[in-house]
Amino acid sequence: MHYGVSESKESFVLLTEGLRKSFSFGNSKIEVLHSVDLTLKKSESLSIRGDSGCGKSTLLNLLARLELADSGSVYWEGKKLNASEKPSTHEISKRASFLGVIYQSYYLIPELTVLENVLLPNRFLDRVDSTQRQRAMDLLEKMGVLDKQNQIPGKLSGGERQRVAIARAMINYPEVILADEPTGNLDERTGGEVMDLLLQSCVEEETSLILVTHNPKFARATSRSSVLQDGTLNEV
């Protein structure tokens, strides 16, 4: 997974160079990621598979700059960020418009209605207005949960919650969506529906996607597939 000489780093939405990450507990130390190089172009989708505990979630956290690497760099839209340094305030403020996140557990805010949950990332950018509200409703409609917009998340089913989470991840037109086993808590059929909606929306909105999944079927549905093994990412 190396970019050609002709391709500059600017042409990638997301790119990493030599990401290393190890965890230590007590005096034992395990190296989870051992020089991960990853590229992602605009509108591309990349699936990552790997054994449980191989470091997929850790990799996503590094990409989102939620965790510090031992060494290596992450490039957000061609901009080099030192992965082993604390994110700057600029990065933090950029995160809301650059990234969308979806997790296995849906993490909706229980005190907010569905619509308010979707609009929440928007508030971080301080731009809630009627167009945004309309955008949120459109997304909910696309996800098929518009009728639940004034419900609180506690009254939704798992599949419905994950649809809301997808809408929330997309609200700010992010460049990249990081999805960590988004269907992990759902049954086969619901999982399939949700995955279809996710992939389809990413295509429609030209959003790049990194999809961590155990399901080979979903892994094949993305434009590129890779496997994380022994601390390195290998395209298949």
Add this chain to the structure above:
Amino acid sequence: MKLPWPLYLAWKQLFPSQRKISFFSLLAIVGVALGVNVMIVVIAFMQGFQEKFKSDIIDAQGHARMIPVNPQGRSMDVLSSLGEKDEIIGISSYVQGQLLLQNRDYNSIPFAIGLEPDSCSEVLPLNEFLKQGHSVMDSHDAVDLTPSPTTDALEDEVVFISLEVANRLGVRPAAILQLLDENKTGLMDGEDGRIEVRRLDPFISSGEWILEILGSNRIMIREVISNFETVRKIRDGVIDLGYGNPVFEIKKGSKPFLPGMIFRYQCFRSSTIEVYSPSMIEKAKSDEMSPPYEVRVGGIIEVPWQGFHSEVVLGTARFMQVMKNQRDSADGYYLKFSDELARDEVKLASICKQLEGIWSDNWVVIPWFVENAWFFELLQFEEYLMILIMIPIGLVAAFAIAIALMTSVMRKIREIGLLVAMGAGQISVGFIFCLQGLIIGTLGAFLGCGLAIVFIHYRDQLMSFIVEQIAGEDGQVGVSQFYDFYSLKVNYPWESPASLINFLSFATFAIMVSTVAGLLPAWRAARLNPADALRSE
């Protein structure tokens, strides 16, 4: 204007969508409100007591007292320069000392003050004290018609004494009763004409007065013991037979007086007291025995200020000068200013200072609050002590809020991780919890102030309810004797600056404490590692 999102989330966590209010917020806000309410009300009541004492004290001793630095310095010329001062609206000199009063075998050594009969009521509310001390005899077949004495009765052979002195000596002022025996015209219902007593001077002798209506405009007045008799016109209204006799006042009702109507009155002379002074002892040493001075009891005074000498005798300045054998000189002056000036302690102090300057500090001018500084310090101490006791109550509330918010941080740990992953700054995430403390504190403070206003408004009902529960219905009287809750003036915040400060400071205290309580959870939330937070169970 857009709501900053931490405030938005803080608000939503306290007041979630689709639900009116979370149970936690309700408890927290009510808790803060109750605390604020209690603190405000306690201090407001204390301020009420202070105000009451203050007005009692201001009145009891004049607004300021001017005394010479050394007794030789007293001279009469200060009076003229005092009179030129616009701020001073009343001046009266006094002579003071200690006298021995005796009635038969009973003795009392009260503090004695000699006053100027003409001007003393300008500086001291003596008529009010006399009214307070005036007691009415209770009898089933007679009605006490004795009018409350006034300072008009004050002359050299007349004194006013405090109730303690009167009880110790077993003396009383003159009194007059209307007898309601059969065949005689009594006090009928309000519409009937009555004959009341307008004035009863201290030199009245005991006797029985009979007033009989003779015709439509004629009334006969007879005194049984002296066999004095005269006929007057009803139309004159007032029957004044001169000093030493009661002055009757005819009050016409809607029904006319009918010939043959008889009104009967029993009159009791005032007690006499023998007075001895220290100067008499000096004379006695040189074998010049002088007879005791005899005075009449003109009235009983009651000063509402407990710090005032409880055993006191008031006479004329001249009487005191004679007693002390000290001619034509005053021991000091009572000064009176406008009420507004008297209550402005800073201004009054500076004026007193200024007055002292006029006589190159040969006189000191002591304003009322300096005179009674010990008492105000005591009250102040009491208030501070109360605050000191109550602050831990506030802190307990703060701990409760801190614990609740901390629990909330723990419960929401994954949400916090998610907020950061979605692009929230960590400091801002911390703010959510701090702001929750602020919101709870603010709402609690407002509610507490509101409750306090309601409490102050219904204080009489509340107090009588509480007293009744504790002391029973009869207890009301007993309790109100010591704690004058009913007449207590408790100010609303818009009525006095002190009350406003009371409300504002406890409200601010509550807001600050709850916000500070939110700081620890906030700090906790801001320091979370977002990756760990997302991973946590």
